[in-house]
Amino acid sequence: MTLRIASLAMAALLGACAAPPRSEPKESGCSKPTPPAAPAARVGEPAALLARVWQCTGGRSVTVYPRADAADIVVNGCQMAMTRVASDTGTLYENKTLAFWDQGTNASLVSKAGAVMGCREVPLLSHIEDARVRGVTWRGHALDGSWHIDIGPGPWLAFVQAGAPAQVFGRSARVTNPNTGSTLYTANRGERTISVEVATQVCRDRSGNTLPGSVQISLEGAAYQGCGIPLSR
Secondary structure, three states: OOHHHHHHHHHHHOOOOOOOOOOOOOOOEEEOOOOOOOOOOOOOOOOOOOOOEEEEOOEEEEEEEEEHHHHEEEEOOOOOEEEEEEOOOOEEEEEEEEEEEOOOOOEEEEOOOOOOEEEEOOOOHHHHHHHHOOOOOOEEEEEOOEEEEEEEOOEEEEEEEEOOOOOOEEEEEEEEEOOOOEEEEEEOOEEEEEEEEEOOEEEEEOOOOEEEEEEEEEEEOOOEEEEEEEEEO
């Protein structure tokens, strides 16, 4: 799926959703989209996603922040609390007006008025929003998806190659080039050094995703290039 910068800003950064048809009222009991509190730093450690982003019929984006027995859901630009209820298959959340039935990479958003919308997860946006919740300030990935890098939370860089443990570096220097607007991070892990340069430059990966930033990494004589996006809570 091709993701334009506008859709990234709406779904990943703001957690907002496409406007509903004029004939459909806004759900009751909603609040301004707010991500959950950032967890204690677990830099580079595998963990369940703290956010998942879905594209539903009608051009809607839905963001779900799951918890142990509940979830917050953002739909139609408003955030609502939902309770997890028993289901024979998948994971089912409900409140007074909506139900969201997560069946893996597919889901259904069901209005208690009877409308049913099919949804499909957008993995890239799920990982970007998950990083934002965890306090990452810049997230990048390879053009072919074979690695990703997180700057933050705190003074850390985490470089993760597919199928390998995360390499976590303590950030030691940050230099911004006023002429180009790019920022160079240099970090260490023992005797190993990684250099990460991020720039505000539109970048398109091989899956057709368009992001507003680019990244170049140098590690032990190897060079890596990719796309990325700045994040803020």
